[in-house]
Amino acid sequence: MEPWDAPFCTVNLVPIFAQGFFSQVKRGVRWFCLEGGTPVDWVCFQGAHWQGQAVLTLGWCQWGVGRGGCQKCWQPLLHSRTATGAGLWAQVSLSDSWLRVSSLQGELSKGFVEALKAVVGSSHVSTAVAVRQQHGHDESMHRCQPPDAVVWPQNVEQVSQLAALCYSQGVPIIPFGTGTGLEGGVCAVQGGVCINLTHMDKILELNREDFxxxxxxxxxxxxxxxxxxxxxxxxxxxPGADASLCGMVATGASGTNAVRYGTMRENVLNLEVVLPGGELLHTAGLGRHFRKSAAGYNLTGLFVGSEGTLGLITAATLRLHPAPEATVVATCAFPSVQAAVDSTVHILQAAVPVARIEFLDDVTMDACNKHSQLNCSVAPTLFLEFHGSEQVLAEQLQRAEEITQDNGAFHFSSAKEAEERSRLWAARHSAWYAVLALRPGYKGYSTDVCVPISRLPEILVQTKEDLKAQGLTGAILGHVGDGNFHCLLLVDPEDPEELHRVMAFSELLGRRALALHGTCTGEHGIGLGKRQLLQEENSSASAQNCRGLACLPLGLSLAAAGGQLP
Known part of the structure; x- marks a missing residue:
């Protein structure tokens, strides 16, 4: 088999030391020993870079290793071919024993692009650099090369045809919604075709009686x-951002109301999915929208949180809820993080039916005051919301106030008017931008974890101490009613040392959550940023089964896109 017959095989890079290194091709059983200047006929490799950049190479190249360490003696410009005629170029260099990718450029064959246009029309296909770059990232700091083409299907039939075309040619598919993710899940790690689904924006059916x-x-x-x-x-x-609903399904999104109403996982009844080979699947059966079932595998649950590795979600049947009769919001400030989180635990233990319970630390409150013109105490604060009748709300509010005062709250206020409630929640949802405004010109890095409620006080207090110890500017906030919180870190993109501290902090936080029997992500998803932590969270058998599911014959094309799989 010629190397270009397996267009998207990759190998793992390991740190390069004086004795050389070994790499194994994932597809096939071929080993390369690259040491002492040994030339090789061809090799495909995936670069290890903190931003998730990757490169395929093909052609003759040479590594040189001397006693003083690795030498920069390989070819500066490397090129790959694929079965579709795609080319990928990369300018690479060796630094600190790791591969660095400084520039990338992708290209699909003219014939393949014409085939895409035949499916969706010429006006709905773009290979323009600006358009590709726009679709090559989300709101995270993770970056890699852009997709080779972007297409906008208008209906599920076109999505099916696009999937079948890409699958037949071995081209990765990257589903794209609003691009509001925070873990680089839409990054085209190995190029391919980005399928932008935003033109399919109809509400197809509303069943009021069935919710x-x-x-x-x-x-x-x-x-x-x-x-x-x-x-x-x-x-x-x-989730705060105005995300696409099917994107929320794909990432298993959550948000401020999860403590009462659940996450996407509890609110999805059925999915229409285009499998990588183009086949159409209705996970609960065509047209079905029941609340529970004991009939076989829960295929709907399998696709929730799969992040595009199993198929493209082209329709979702969602569970609705009655709008509350009345709503009241309360804010309460505390002398310490411990006191605020203890109040959270005690409110939940007292069975107060809170609809939202959000924690914002002093850094977040300072940022929100400045950005959203609030006049709140710059102290650890809880935002609470209650739903129900007027009489029930009064009882819930009184009980919550008693609990918070028992834990040292020095301020408690409530808001019943819609305008004031909206102003408070708008400030909470704008916290990301408020924190960014604290250090103009800096970039934001967001990470999240989730732990059992009983371990929440411990990890929040320790995380606050870690931020100080690392000398990082960061805010802590989150949906503490279900044990989930976020760290918003500010980093100078031109300061590698600070960036290293941010990444080290994120890994430490993820591992601390795992040690406390939690998860490395409560709602952001895995994307590019947490694949290693996913491996540590799951057993080797679990990880192997996940890879097996994604690499079944109908899963291979999407899995090649690089996504969440470790």
Whole structure:
């Protein structure tokens, strides 16, 4: 077999030491020993870089290793071919015993691009550099080369044809929604075709009596609730950003209301999925929207949180909830992180039916005061929301106030008017941008973990201490009602040492959550940033089974996109 017959095989790079290094091709059983200047006929490799950049190479190249360490003696410009005629170029150099990728450029064959246009029309295909770069990243700091082409299908039939075309040619597929992710899940690690699903933005069916709705992938969280405004129903899963609903399904998203209404996993009834080979699957059966079932495997649950590694979600049947009769929001400030988190635990233990309970540390409150013109205490603070009748709300509010005062709260206030409630939650949802404004010109790095409620005080207090010990500017906030919180870290992109400390902090936080029987991510997903932590969280058997699912014949094309799989 010629190397270009396996267009997207990769190998893992390990640190390069004086004695050389070994790499194993994932597809096939071929080993390369690259040491002492030994030439090789061809090799495909995936670069190890903190931003997740990767490169395929093909052609004759040479490594030289001397007593003083690795020498920069390989070819500066490397090139690959694929079965579709795609080319990928990369300028590479060796630094600190790791591969560094400084520039990348991808290209698909003219014939393949024409085939894409034949499916969706010329106006819905782009290979322009600016468009590709726009679709090559999300809101995280993870970066790699852009996709080789971007297409905008208009219906599920076109998505099916695109998937079949790419699958037949071995070209990776990258589903794209609104690009609001925080772990680099849309990055085209090995190039390929980005399928932008935002043109499919219809609300297909609303069943008021059954409390369900069917939406296409381009419908966002805010658009759905605007549509439902006069129906007496709402969709409560709120990740903050105006994410696409099917993207929220793919990442297993959550949000501020999860403590009462659950995450996406509890609010998805059925999915329409285009498998990588183009086949159409309805995970619970065509048109079905039941609340529970004991009939076989839970295929719907399998696709929730799969991050595009198993298929493209082209429609979702979602569970709706009655809009609350009345709502009240409370804010309470505390002298310490410990006191605020203890209040959270005690409120939940007292069975107070809180709808939202959000923690914001002093850094976050300072940022929100400045950015959103609030006048709150610059101290660890809880935002709480209660839903129900007027009488029930008064009782819930009184009980919550008593608990917080028992834990040392020095300020407690409530807001019943819609305008004031909206202002407070708008400030909470804008916290990312508020924290970024603390250090203009700096970039934001966000990470999240989730632990059992009983371990929440311990990890939050320790995380606050870690930020100080590392000399990092960062804010802590989160949906502490279910043990999930975020760290928003500010980093100078031109300061490698600070960047190293940020990455080390993120890994430390993830491992501490695992040590406390939690998870490395509560809602952001794995993407590029947490693949190693995913391996540590799951057993080797679990990881092997996940890879097996993704690499079944109908899963191979999407799995090649690089996504979450370790």
């Amino acid at each position: 369900s709705v069917v939406v296409e992938p381009g419908v966002t969280h805010k658009a759905l609730n605007t549509h439902l405004r006069d129906s007496g129903l709402w969709f409560p899963v709120d």
